[in-house]
Amino acid sequence: MSVGLEDYLAVSGLLFAIGFFGVLLRRNTLIIYMGLELMLNASTLALVAFSRYNNTMDGNVFVFFIITVAAAEVAVGLAIIVALFRKRQTIQVDQHNALRN
Amino acid sequence: MTDILFYVFATITVASALLVVLNPNAVNAAVFLIVTFLGMAALFVLLEAYFLAVLQVLVYAGAVVVLFLFIVMLLDVKGGRRRSFQPVTAVASILALALMVGAGVLAFSSRNLPPVESPEQASGSSLKAFGEQLFTTYLLPMQVTGFLLLVAMIGVIILSKQVRPVGRGN
């Protein structure tokens, strides 16, 4: 059968779910961050699919910006993780609970 | 033809995504992430967004994951100990899964998605079209993004600066 929009959206949704569960279930901060990137990519895929099937450029341009901003965000986020590691000597998320209660 | 390619690359992408998330080793996870991004790039090509595919490879696979690997190496993290199985986690994650599946089913079944036909030919998602859009309609966001990158760079420098104690004759 022909591949349609729904198939791309299904892949996008699947990727998003995988990324989300990565965030939920892993304790390593870096893996969590990778999960975040996966979610972002899932959304870009959906956008491009829609842009292709609606015959516009808007989705593509949006994805362009998403990629740019995501790159910047990764840089800053990793810098924060490094700073956090220097403070707490750990990157296990469940040990970063100083805000408890 | 494109269908088969789609299925192949989709499978690769989803499989390596799973492996990213389920991998105990951070370096392995990062490498699988590269594979995922490559698969995504292929999917972009299938969607005739060639520029974006190349961008994906260059920026994401080339820069972002490399940055990840740098940090992984820098932090030199040992694998975390196996935590005992917690029922709370299981319950919560199953609940979240159910919600997600339910949401997805709801979204796709009860709502009438308009039938979409694939257009005959690409509407021109070429580099030229990109340039046109970027420099006319989306000029402001582009400038702002440039500024954002500058700010991000400054931020990173400040954040990763090590605080040295101010002493005499340093």
Added chain:
Amino acid sequence: MQPANLALITLFAPLVAAAINGLFLRRRGVAAAALSVLAAGTSLVAGLTLILTAEPFSVSASWLSLGGFHLELGLLFNSLSALMLFVVVVVGFIIHVFSLGYMSDDPCRGRFFAGMSLFMFSMIGVTLADNLFLLFVFWEMVGLSSYLLISFYFEKPSAVAAGNKAFIVNRVGDFGFLLGIIWVYWTYGTMSITEVTHLADSGLVKTGIGLLIFCGAVGKSGQIPLHVWLPDAMEGPTPVSALIHAATMVAAGIYLLCRVGAIMTGEALTVIIWIGVATALYAGFCALPQKDIKKILAYSTISQLGYMVAAFGLGAKLALVGGDAHGVHAAVNGGVAAAMFHLTTHAFFKALLFLGAGSIIHACHHEQNIFNMGGLARKMPVTFAAFTVGLLALVGIPPLAGFWSKDAILALAYESNTLIFWLLVFGALLTGAYMTRLWVVAFLGQPKSGKAENAHENGWVITLPLIVLAIGAALAGFRGLYPEAFSGVLNAVPHPEEGLGMIIGAGIAAGAIGILGAWFFYRPGAMQDNLQRSAPAVYRFLAARLWFDEVYGWYVAKVQQRLAQLLSFLEQVFVSGLLVRGAAGMVGLVGLGTRALHTGSIHGYVYWFFFGLVALWLLSIGL
């Protein structure tokens, strides 16, 4: 000078003195006394100038405006307030001068004069206030100064108890008064005295309002059943008893009735009349067995106040019924005039009697039991003469003041109701009896104790006021002697044409019978009450004074205290416990609950994030 300014000087001079005395001159008795007397003198001069020169006026300034509710501060000066002001400032000044001598050996003089000046300020305020609310404020202040001065000797527990009793009983009356004021405002939307006197009739509501306002008079003027505080109030120094509990404060209730008299309906007036008559007789009976000279005079005051209340009621009712010669004057009817006239004369001779008693007490070094006195006529001639004049004026022997005013009251009674007339005549008989008993036992015969033995006439600071008041008591009955300013009131005093002989004759005869009866029954300078000796049962019954105090005591102890304890318990449980601490506890619980949500675990937060996201998404697709 502007009349309003004169009025303000009259009003505020004592306040200034009270403030300075209270704040700075507590230890300096001489300076405090001088300042108070000076302030009283200033009020006297300003007040007399105001009375003699000013036309009736009314000024007011807006004080408080909350939406539809307006409060004004104002002065209302007409012939009625002129007469009352005259009484207050003249008698007040004389008593201040008397106090200079009387309190000369008291170390707490500063406090005393501060209280006296505060009282003068409040009383003048009551006199001049132009709306009920302002009057009520000053009314309460009068009660406050009375309380402060009754418990002046605060080391004596009886004085403290008497002060509490006075204040609390007054409070009961004032509660009714306040309800009346609120009700007036609620029904008619005004509290201004000039407007209140011209209210439309509304049947039962107006009766209720009138009776509630009368409650204030019942409390302040010692009518039954709120009379119980007045005899106990004799714990205060004698000038206080003279000024506050004889001449002015207790007269404030009468003044209130006269001020807003037009609000009374026929039914309210009937109640007022009978309470007045009952008080007049009851107090006369209570005065007979008393041994303390001040208590005798206190009951006499209550009795005379009963006369004034009855007079007001009778005259107002006659005017209401209509068609009589007394009700001609628009603002002042015969009842108001008779009551105010008697108030004026009573102020003079009662103050005289109290100051005379004070002179005796001072000379006998604070001996107050008449059966321990005796033979004072020879030792203190001036006091004796003045006291006799006061006595005769009180009993109503012509041509002294009391005769004229009592005559007017009897005339009103004669016109209305024969029974009331004879009851009031009998009251005159009682008056003669108990006053003569006092006179005979204290002044005549031989001294019965060492203190009486050593008594001698006091200095001029004490005797001069007595003389002045004696002259006043003698002349106050002649209405022609009064300034033109009072004509508004005094011209309306009832002067009976028919039955004149009967009225005058009955009054004088009753007084004479009372005097002669007591003269022959009580032995001069006796050491023991003859009645007690010969008819002890009768004596005990009279001395029980109808057990008012006992009933009130039982009520407070058994009923009120239990209710108070119940309310306190309920308050502890419900208000303090459930509502206040409960509210705080609820807030605390909510705080604890939300605090527990902060697990510090990032995964937990992500779960919450996700659930919120799903909820928002469902909301957005319209589920």
